[in-house]
Amino acid sequence: MNSWTHHLVIAPILIPLVASAVLLFVDERRRTTKAMISLAATVILAFVAFLLFRIESGPNDFEGVYLLGNWAAPFGIVLVLDGLSALMLLLTALLAVPALVFSMARWHAVGAHFHSMFQLLLMGVNGAFLTGDLFNLFVFFEVMLAASYGLLLHGSGPLRVKAGMHYIAVNLVAALLFLIGVSLIYGTAGTLNMADLAARIPDIEPDRRMLMEAGAGILGIVFLIKAGMWPLCFWLPPAYSAASAPVAGIFAIMSKLGIYAILRLTMLLFGEGPSAGFGNIVLLYGGMATIIFGTIGVLASQALGRLAGFSVLVSSGTLLMVLGINDGAISSGGLLYLVSSTLSISAFFMLIELVERGQDAGANVLAVTMEAYGDAEEDEPEEADGVAMPGTMAILGVCFAACAILLSGLPPLSGFVAKFAMLSAMMGTGAIGVPPTAAIWTLITLVILSGVAALISMTRAGIRTFWSSIEGTVPRVLVIEIVPVMFLLLLTLGLTVQAGPAMQYMDSTIRTLRKPSVYIDAVSKAVRIPDYKASGAGSETGSH
Structure with a gap:
């Protein structure tokens, strides 16, 4: 436990903290x-995240509980690394590096x-x-x-300021609700350490448990706001x-942070005992409503940015629905879908800026008008037999097609593999082995229809952008802008090729999450590092 690998657990927090502090002392003119x-800090962070992922997934007895200040739980602050947190750390790093490289073309210098x-x-x-406690989760x-x-x-x-003001107002309200929920939980359970809280919940009196569940419900609203x-x-x-574009690319992980918190706390606190299944109905029907709302938004969106934003809602709704079903086999497919959809949406957000550089601000509106009323010049004969597509547009078109395939869940990329894993489990051909109910058929229908809606919208947008562009101009794209997009899309291809090992990892992670005692025992039995001075004093006393 004293090996250097154990101290890597805190590195994903310390590396960006130190980097941000150092950057404050560098003059803004030295871009x-x-x-x-x-970039160096982010690449090191990605390497550490990959190393932690390999250590966690490997056949070893690595101790993933880190006691800050060498104080034992539940009195001290603990960091906990398990399969789920290692996966999310790696996913965050894989988004951060391309987003940062993309920003270096011009965005990092505009403020x-x-x-x-x-x-x-x-x-x-x-x-x-x-983090292993609720208060530091708030921090x-x-x-x-x-x-x-x-x-x-x-x-x-x-537009950015207006949207930013709304975003700030909503999240300030969420922060207030977070504090209220945490206060109610602490007042009833007497602890905010997640493992200690999970151990105490079965022994809480029924009247106090209702108050604790009210606090958990308020806390759930916060995470549902973040999940969308x-x-x-x-x-x-x-x-x-x-x-x-680079900010939206890294923001793709933030909605999944809400999903992570819900998955972590529902499995740990309400997976067993008298409060088992708490909130599952809300997640199930809320996820269904979110898919419907997001699908309508995807179909109605003319601007690509709005289409990507509503695609985030479709992704969140699908994952919330999976959490509401609370089945191991479906959850494993959902975890794979989380990774695939996050990579796809991040790549799509950055691709949108490159694609829209060749269009005027009103191009989408004008395209819709021409589609509805026709083009006055459409009957004029063409002067050339054909027009060759420039190389830049060809690359952008291939990336756009890949995003369309991923968001709609068509084969052969990872979006299809993830949806197939979820749907096969829902229909009883997976691990659950039971016939689907009417509710399950409704969920299956919604998932399929959301994919069809994404395909229709992306195809419509692709035709307007690449085949019938009004301006006909080729956008100027730098290598450091297109390479991050291609990198993220290649990651989804790698996820497709390694779908078998990926699903094994997801299955193992979900099985561990569904056994709260594993998490509780790991935290409660974490051993403090012996005090150096005390051990030295003891040896000197013994020698006398």
Whole structure:
């Protein structure tokens, strides 16, 4: 337990914290220096996240509980690394590196302290994935949100400021609810350590348990706001579509942070005992409503940014629905879908800026008008037999097609594999082995229809952008802008090729989550490192 690998658990928090502090002392005019420092820290963070993922998934007895200040739980602060947190850390790092590289083309220079806020965002997200108590979950949430306020407003502009003000107001209300929920839980259970709380819940008196569940419900509203469940999601599409491309790319992980918190707490606190299944009905029907709302939004969206924003809601609704079903086989497919959809949406947000550079602001509206009323020049004969597509447009078109395939869940990419895993489990051909009920058939229908809606919308947008572009101009795209998009899409291809090992990891992670005693025992039995001075004093006394 004293090996150097054990101390890697705190590295995903310390690396961005130190980097953000160092960047504050570098003059804003030294953009290249700041970018290199930030990129180096992010690449190191990605390496550490990958190393933790390999250690956690490997056949070893690595102890993933880290006692800060060497204080034992539940009195001290603990960080806990398990299969789920290791997966989310790696996913965050895999999004952060491409988003940061993309920003270095121009976005990092259009405002002050971009890199410091970016690193603080990573610190907050990583800390939320690792923390083992509710209060520090609130602290890391606030660090993440404070950084996200600045990043969302980065670049200025009236639309961005308007969406940013709404985003800030909603999240300030969520922060207040977070404190109220945490206070109720602490007042009834007497602890905020997650493992200790899970151990105490079965022994709480029924009247006090109702108050504790009320606090958990308020806390759940906070996570559902962040996840974007209907009707708490109206802020999300405008905010995400107004953000700059690299910011929207890293924001793709933030809605999944709400999903992570719900999955972690429902499995740990309400997986067994008298409160088992608490909130599952809300997640199930809320997820269904979110899919419906997001699907309608996807079909109605003319701007690509809005389409991507509503795609986030479809993804969140699908995952909330999976959590509401609370079945192991379906949850494993849902975890794979979480990874695939997050990578796809992040790539799509960054691709949108590159695609829209060749269009005027009113191009989408004009395209709809021409589609409805026809083009006055459509009957004129063409002067050429054909027009060759420029190389830039060809690359953008291939990336756009890949995003369309991933978001709609068509084969052969990872979006199809994840949806197939979920749907096969729902229909009884997977691990659950029971015939589907009417409710399950409804869920299956919604998942399929949301994919069809995504295919229709992406095909419509692709035709307008690449085949019948009004302007006919080729956007200027830098290598450091298209490579991050291609990198994320290649990750989804790798996830498809390695679908077997990936599903085994997801199955193992879900099985562990469904056994709260594993988490409780790991935290409660974590051993403090012996005090050096005390051991030295004891040896000297013994020698006399």
